Amino acid sequence: MxxxxxxxxxxxxARGFHLITDEITAALPALADLEVGLLHLQLLHTSASLTLNENADPDVRHDMDAFLRDLVPGDLPYFRHTLEGPDVRVI
Known part of the structure; x- marks a missing residue:
């Protein structure tokens, strides 16, 4: 092993849900030679996260983004975490 x-x-x-599969596979060309493996991704960013979806329907990303924007708008005055600056809304 x-x-x-x-x-x-x-x-x-910008803030939102983005596909990163192509960037990951491009950075790891040896993946093409593997038959079995395990990939661990650690995101070193204080206000970002990773989600895993099958990506069969692009509306899923839209719906998840709309739900979270409604739940947590980017302009809440009591947010203390501002070191990375304001999020930019891209539609």
Whole structure:
């Protein structure tokens, strides 16, 4: 059994749900040679997270984004976490 560890830097993005599969697979070309494996991703960003979806319907990303924007608008005055600056809304 062998291990591989690597840092991958993703392009900056505005607030929302974004597909990153192509960037991950491009950064790890050895994935094409594997038959079995396990991939761990650690996101080193204080206000971002990863979700896993089958991506069969692009409306899922839209619906998840709309739900979270309604639940947590980006302009709440009592948010203390502002080091990364304001989020930019992209529609």
């Amino acid at each position: 062998s291990w591989h560890q690597q840092e991958i830097r993703l392009a900056p993005r």
